Amino acid sequence: IGGIEKMSKSKKNTVDPDDIIATYGADVARWFMLSDSPPDRDVIWSDERVQGASRFVQRLWRLINESAEVGTxxxxxxxxxxxxxxxxxxxxxxxxxxxxxxxxxxxxxxxxxxxxxxxxxxxxxxxxxxx
CATH class of the missing domain: 1.20.58 (Methane Monooxygenase Hydroxylase; Chain G, domain 1)
Incomplete structure (x- = not known):
């Protein structure tokens, strides 16, 4: 993923979500796109932010599994x-x-x-x- 600037087809700096989905999965791609910016702002793609979203989604799954193991x-x-x-x-x-x-x-x-x-x-x- 490139540097921080507005994505533009003419600048050829667009990000293909398929690459992120293939690497991190659809849940991470969705979490990143929704959590990064309000709907009226452009999403700024960066490897670090996508990796942060990946870590959080993994943590969330871990917490859910731990909660299920506790049971009631x-x-x-x-x-x-x-x-x-x-x-x-x-x-x-x-x-x-x-x-x-x-x-x-x-x-x-x-x-x-x-x-x-x-x-x-x-x-x-x-x-x-x-x-």
């Missing part, structure tokens, strides 16, 4: 049975869901992805605690 029982799924971490995480999840829903309605996808990052940080902190 039907009795523990009731908020009254939640511990402090579970209540905080539930609050963070509901807050993120509300903010993401609002962002989608307003077509602010980059902001939605920032809220997903926020929630993933909260989830990572809870999963990193012993116990």
């Amino acid at each position: 029982t039907a009795a523990a799924a009731r908020p009254a049975a939640f511990g402090t971490d579970a209540l905080a995480l539930r609050k963070a999840a509901h807050g993120a869901l509300d903010k993401v829903s609002t962002g989608i309605e307003k077509l602010h996808f980059n902001v939605c992805l920032a809220y997903i990052r926020e929630f993933s940080n909260a989830l990572g902190e809870v999963l990193a605690r012993p116990g």
